[in-house]
Amino acid sequence: xxSARYWEDRYGQNQTGWDLNGPTxxxxxxxxxxxxxxxxxIPGCGFGWDGEALWSKGYRNVYxxxxxxxxxxxxxxxxxxxxxxxxxxxxxFEWASQPEQAGRFDAVLExxxxxxxxxxxxxxxxxxxxxxxxxxxxxMGVLFTFPLTEAGPPFGGSLEEYEARFSAPFQLEELGPTNxxxxxxxxxxxxxxxxxxxx
Numbered sequence: 001x002x003s004a005r006y007w008e009d010r011y012g013q014n015q016t017g018w019d020l021n022g023p024t025x026x027x028x029x030x031x032x033x034x035x036x037x038x039x040x041x042i043p044g045c046g047f048g049w050d051g052e053a054l055w056s057k058g059y060r061n062v063y064x065x066x067x068x069x070x071x072x073x074x075x076x077x078x079x080x081x082x083x084x085x086x087x088x089x090x091x092x093f094e095w096a097s098q099p100e101q102a103g104r105f106d107a108v109l110e111x112x113x114x115x116x117x118x119x120x121x122x123x124x125x126x127x128x129x130x131x132x133x134x135x136x137x138x139x140m141g142v143l144f145t146f147p148l149t150e151a152g153p154p155f156g157g158s159l160e161e162y163e164a165r166f167s168a169p170f171q172l173e174e175l176g177p178t179n180x181x182x183x184x185x186x187x188x189x190x191x192x193x194x195x196x197x198x199x
Contacts, residue, residue, distance in 0.1 A: 023053040024111045026180040026191055030140045031107065037061060038106040041132060043092050044113025048075035055082055065092050093121070096128040103134050110141030115154040122165060130169050133196040139170065140193040142178065162192060170194035
């Protein structure tokens, strides 16, 4: 699950249960009020429905990332005027470690990426987000709350884990139920918002 081949196989076999065939209501609500020139990142974006919705609303500094090249291909076919360089294929953590990405983003939008990476990489995830965000930038989105399992992806998690992982250098501003979950995920996810504190 930590390779492009794994995710390409999932797409090829149509094993895409995470795909909503449209934008995520909680993510779209989360960006309301953000300036149109904000730098936004959606890691593990899949087919990029949320990126497409933001682009159509005039957000021109939205960046997408996904392991699978076919996800990027499908997105660019739907949104041909989107800059190809703003959709990154391949290893997210390798890309995030590049010097030019440090402190670049005003917000990172989370939906199904955290739950899809191996749980052993969750500390790497938090560190990458702290590196990518500007001081005062926010990591926000939805996280699953079903029990952690080795049978994923998706893997689960708990409020206690999220509270611990998204404390310093973050300040957890919100963590709780959302009424914007899609019906199959109702009562299985929470919305969170963590602000990166200035060092």
